[in-house]
Amino acid sequence: MGMGMGMGGGFGGRGGGGGGGRRWEMRELAKQEHLDWGIMRRASKSFMPYWRKALIVSVLLLITSAGGALPAWLTQRIIDDGIMKDQFSVVIWLTSALIVIALVTGLFGVLQTWLSNAVAQDVMADYRLSLFTHIQRQTVNFFASRQSGDLVSRVMNDVTAIQSVITTTLMGLASNVLVILTTLALMFEMNWKMTVLSLVVVPAFVLPTQRVGGVRQKLQGQIQQRLSTLTVQLSEQFGVSGALLTRIFSREQTEIQKFSQVNRELRNLQVRQTLVGRWLFMWIGMFSSIGPALLWGYGGWLVIHHQMQLGTIVAFTGLLSRLYSPLGQLAQMHVNLLSSIALFRRIFAVLDVEPDVQDGPITIAEGSVKGRICLEDVSFAYGASASNEPAVVLRDVNLTIEPGQVIALVGPSGAGKTTLLNLIPRFSDPLTGRILIDDHASKSLTLSSLRGQMGLVPQDPFFFHDTIYNNLLFARDDATQEEIEAACKAAQIHEMIRGLPEGYDTVVGERGYRLSGGERQRLAIARVLLRAPRIVLLDEATSALDTLVERQIQEALTVLMKGRTAIVIAHRLSTILTADNIVVLEGGRIAAQGRHAELLETSSLYRQLYEAQFAVQSEMAEQVVAE
Template sequence: VARKLRFLRRRSLEFNAEMNASMNETLNVSGALLVKLFGREKREMAKFADDASRVRDIGVQSAVVSQWFFLSLGIVSAIGTAVVYWGGGHLVLTGVFTIGTIVAFGAYLTQLYGPLISLTNAPVEFAQSMVSFERVFEALDIPTEIKESPDATSLPVAFGNITFDHVSFSYQEEYGDQQWGLTEVTRLGWGADRTTLLKRGKKSNGNGESDVMDLVQEQATDQRWALQDVNFTIEPGELVALVGPSGAGKTTITYLIPRLYDPTGGHVLLDGHDIRSLTLQSLSNNIGMVTQDTYLFYDTIRNNLLYAREDASDAEMVSAAKAANIHDFIAELTDGYDTVVGERGYRLSGGERQRIAIARVILKDPQILVLDEATSHLDSLSEALIQDALQRVMQGRTSLVIAHRLSTILAADKILVMDKGRLVESGTHVTLLANGGLYASLYETQFRNETDVERMKEVEEI
């Protein structure tokens, strides 16, 4: 019974986790919008009904097994009591026992059944509880990828010199006989066999899903290197632009600088220190980053800005908002800085979220700025405002920008051109165009149209 209930308990937790994951995906702002845009309401309702029915069925099955177990214990105690009185009555009639002796036996037997039932039930409850502990320990046993060295050095104020020394990186780095990164998670239960589970614990459904996963893993093995032998140096105060086709490794470079990942090979140096020898807090204090996906908490604009520096004054917060050219917009809102932005900031436009994110990093006042496609979601007017603000903010700071706009590239002191994880070109706009390499090709296909549009605007203004 304990084994059966343990199995049912484990399946119940898995089904509940799967149902909650479906709810989180489809009922958040982005998921609900996607469902409506593609008209998949009935499909999602049927999917949720299926998940909920499995949770219900496994709950009913667990309850039935438990009740049968307790029913069996009750029947045993009832039969025992009946046997005592039936046999005792016969012995009383034959004069062997007195009535008082039989009544005493019945009382003793009742007192004995309580502890016996409790002792019998303890292993069952323990087995079910162990399933919860297994899932907790699964999370606790996940190895920490980024560890701070016990003798790590604190860097109060960085000068901003960044060096990539033969850096290679793979999202599928192997640790012993296991793989971590963009691979399927291997879950290990106590006493369970090693099993690779698909998304949300679903195994192969017989429709070729496992074959698809094998194909994806084979392709991932062929493309395992996100960066290969990358070498460059950014001097303090320089503005460096990262360009290249999609999947070239630009974002990976920006993730290695604040040590969101450790390089598989080579070294990332900050002011001559390997970043693995520095404390994580000092890295965080010296590096400010605006990521591809601007994330705002379901909170007020004020609290989202103060997340960068909780001790910042209102004057400093307003100054940062003005530098990002978002203060005027906030001032026009009914609640001003106390306006709630909604889940992930959905009540704001993409450009407004972007400018709030930039104001947040300005308020942090780091020595190093990393802007990962920070201007890619802005209209022309917003981009002009942001470019003007960033030119002031970047003065005296080391800045690395993933650039998709020609104006950002032309303002850079140095351009790094990435392709398939390798640094293929480095230099200024003029020199790279003269070389006729990948940058010149990207300029012709991606940036030349931008130049033509700017010229047309100038003609119209004249």
């Protein structure tokens, strides 16, 4: 996991019925969408790894389609060659064939259903893995600009929703096309004039579907957006931090109302999507009855005038339902196919986001660097201001940190301290300039090998809802119990853990909520110690800590930074007093640097910061000693 030590921390409308519903639908039909073949071609590539299974499914579909058409032909033979000619043996033989065909077709149908669902689940699993892997490659800025619940919704809800596209729509499309082709082939072989008459009503099945599909495509996108909104709210409200904030400000009822509104909009949209096209399918149903009526009228005339046998017209009426049913389903599938485009667009919208930071070609072993860090003319900008100009955070920073040195970063809020710290492990890349680790440009290194040299203790350490033991293993999954305990002893937290009822098997709660602020910070230090990096990045906690806890943390930090290169965003007086070099940042530039005593004499900004922040700590410490 690269740094492996807790980097996840700091850093619609109303549904209408009757005439109103119809008027709304007709207005929406005017805003039709078209099939996006680029999206569909891209989506179809997801089947390529499973082409063998897909080929078998296609063969099975062909067999079942042909097997479904044969009973009509056998029925014709039973009537014309058996019943009408008093040949009971022919009737027995052909009815037996009907039973065998039904059995074989059913077995092949079960196999085809199993294989098609297996392909669907494979494709869904691939999309979920691709999305998760791609999101894992993104920088911190990617997550800072997006809601986690929306990303969860795309990985889970959107991918799950495409199952019906694969199993029902695409497989159904192939099945129905084969059924239509085999049925037409048999119908033309039996009587081409009757077949042409049967096809007269086919345009009524096809023409309206494009317009209905456009509406359903738009509704599908709106449905997925509402699902995403609900997922975001659930993830925020069901987390400890969100739950606390909601309750302290008594916003429970407001949140319920927000959820209720979106939930109602989702319900209305789903009802609309179900009802869109009801006029189309009523139309299709009407013409499904007209076709057989025309067939019986014309066919009856031919039978009466001895131009066609009775078995043929009976078989034709059976084949007609076999022809019209898949045509109606094809119309529905075309609508579903259009609506599925919205799902794939949402999935591809995430997959198309290129990570801001790319892997370099060089891999170096963990612990192989000495720890020298050099920033050469480094500038950084992110976002955009109202004038569309980059918001510059760092400007022409030049800084050299020798192996084993402790560097303290101080400066007013917004001076660029956290940004500078984040550039070292390449959470972001400089706009200009470069950063060297020993003699390696950081951009030339793979991200995992670069971050493998580093450890981070963020201001608000993150812990998974898991045991203390497993949270520590996140730093190094091959660590032994003895190594874990040694790291915790060095971090001044082993005795506290041992005093818990379940010891290292204690579950820390979401984000480590069951631990105090000082305990979380010491546990984060233990996690970095277990990693044993050459470079330590530390954003000291600003929360008020009692003297004993602060002393324990300081002792743990002393162990952590000993013999390592350390860059510290300093909030404690003890840190700046012991630092080898203090870097004073102002407006994204280095305003001054040096030791504490020197900067008090030479830098007015540092002196102001010291008097406003660190001198207060000194007075508090003196007061505690006096008491």
